[in-house]
Structures are given as C-alpha cells and as structure tokens.
Amino acid sequence: MATYQLSIATPEETILEEMVESIIVPGAQGYLGVMANHAALITPLQPGKITIHLPGGTELLLAVSGGFLEVAHNRATILADAAEHATKIDRARAVTALDRADKRLRDRPEGLDVDRATAAFRRAQNRIRIADEILVSGH
C-alpha cells in the first residue's frame, strides 16, 4: 500500500515523524480518514483519538486534545495542542482532572470560564476513554 509522511508536532516537541499508510483523525465535522495522495486539506481537530496505520499492519493510537490537520503534497502534518501515545496516558491524572472539571461545572463558582471548564472536561474524558480502549484491546 502507498505510504506518505506524517508528522505530529506540539508546541513542546515533535511527537511522531513516520511513513504511514493511513490515519483517522477527529476533524471539526467528525472523524475523517487520510490515505496517500489525499487532496490538500486544512481542518481543525477536536479532542479525540488519532488512529495511525503503519506499513506492516501495526496500529498506533494517540490521544489528541485539539489542533489542526494539514495535508498537502502527499504530506500530512498535525499541529496538536497536546498529543500522547495511548500507552503513555496517565490515567490517574486524567481522572483527577475530570473530577475537578466536573465539580467546577456543577458548583459554578463566581467568574467560572464555562468554555474552558467544558473543554477541560472533554479533554479529560477523551484521555480516559483512550487509555481504557488500549487496556481492553491489550496493545
């Protein structure tokens, strides 16, 4: 199968730089797949799961908390706010973050930034879901 270059970068570091067969990412309007020779595209990403198919049938899972996907000239670049390999997610921390966001959204303290709290809630939820997924599938 044809491959293309994928790089995933966050403001802190480059997470991944690899030849891949296809990826599935959480685009602004739902999950979308990108294979080799895809048309040029720019889309924001939602918090969600990135599935990467490497040549030879290996599959990688990453949690992403938002960002962008750009595809051009048979190269895909993901600019993620934060991205982690599913195996490296700190589930306990994600649970704490989820509880904190949940509590804030419930209590509605004075001057609460609802958008930010909601975003934090969704990010934590996403990370937990992906961490669990990898436990179940036993990667």
Place this chain on the structure above:
Amino acid sequence: MPSLRDIKRRIRSVRSTQQITKAMEMVSAAKLRKAQMRAERSRPYATKMELILSNLSSAIAQAGGSVPHPYFEQRPVRKTTLVLVTSDRGLCGSFNANLIRRATLFLKDYTPANAELVCIGKRGVDWFKKRPIPVVGRHQDFGGNMDFTRVRRIAAELAVRFVSGETDAIHILYAKFITTSRYEITLSRFLPIESVQESSSHRADYIFEPDPAAIFADLMPRYVTTRMQTAIAESFAAEHAARMIAMGGATKSAGEMIDVLTLQFNKARQSAITKELLDIVGGAEALK
C-alpha cells in the same frame, strides 16, 4: 603595607567568590543547553504554523476576500502596549540594562495616557513600577524555565486587551538568542498581525473544512501563543547565555586577583623573613 594575615584573608575570600561564580557559570551552561534544546524541539510547530497561516491567507486573497479575523484589524492607535521580556534575576551582565534602555527609548515619545507596559520578568517590573508609564501586567518568577500554560494565558490576556479595544497596538521587546556570546534586542509587533507573507513554494488548492473563517477562529489564538512562546524561549536562552558569559568573566577576574594577591603575599613574606634575619644577624654582631 597590609599584614600577611590580611592578605591571606583576602585571598581566601576572593577564592570562595570564584568558586561561586564558577558554579553559576556551569549551572547557566546547563540551563542554556536545556533552553536551546527546548527551542529546537518546538521549532517545527512554529514553522508549520506560519506556513499554514500563509497558505490560508493567500487562498483567501485569491478568492478576493479579506482575512476574517479581529487580530488583523488595523485601527488608529490611541493606546500602545509594550511587552517587555527581561529576566527575573540579575548577575547576567548588561542583559537587563540593555533591554530596559531600549524600552525607555521606545517609550520616550509616549505619555502615561497613551502607553502601557506588560512586564515579563522581575527586573522589568522592578524598574518600571516607579516610573510614569503604567505597568498593567506583571508576570514574574519564571526562573528561566518555559511554562507553556502561563505563556498561553499571557498571550490570551493580551489578545483580549486588543480585541476589546483597550489597546490598539501591542509590541514585544525581547532579546533574541543568536550565539552564546551574542543576542539581539528585537522589537516586533505582536498585534495587529501585519499582513502575512504569501508563500509561493508551498502552493496547494486547499479544501477548508468547515470554512476559512472557522479555521481562522481556531488558528489565530494558537498563532499568537506560539509567537509569544518563541519570543520568551529566545529570551530565556539569551539570558542563560548572558549569565554564563558574565560569570565566566567574573571567574577569570577572580583568578587574576588571586594571582596578584599571591604575589603580594609572597613579597610580604619574604621581606618579613629578611627583616627577621637582619635582626638575628644584628643581634649576633652586637654580642661579639
């Protein structure tokens, strides 16, 4: 002429100072390496971000539209904000003095009514808090370490000030790291964003999903954060480099001082011995 004991005491004190400056030099060298590595690692993101933005802008320009985002809005400047990035701590040579001098030069033509300051780093805060131009933002105690969450918050605050009309132009003044022995004081406009250069090399007819305006809304806050981050990261690297050089110089001067003092000590010791000998010889002569 100071006594032998005085000289000895001075040598000891200079030597302990030298040990401290030497340690600081080594610490700064390690921190510099870390800061450089960090800047290196975050570069791909920043470069790609610029590229996407320029692609997006040229695609919109081609379609005959104007860029649909408030960060690009040029309006008559009634209030100017200067963001000054200094270090939190001293002992880094003329690093902060140069930055503050440049900031003062910039602010010379402004009055407290049409200018304000946002200081990142304690040195800038301390200097300007007693001066007429109001300091509206104080961000200190980074300790020369990058803190992405904080930088994001600072960038967001500034963007809000600009969009709400509290200020009409934001400039950022920082030291750009060039080499270990050189930094360049850089003044660049932060907001409104100057028209983006169109890229010619990386042309592509993009599909925008959902549409350019929505992508801009998502992209721009991240873009300004990235620019702020780059500036602060550069400044931290430059600070560590400046401190390393300053401390290296101090260690060397201390070494020279010890040499001079040691010479003085030996001379004093020798003349003391000579004097004693003369006394003994004189005494023996007298007994004859």
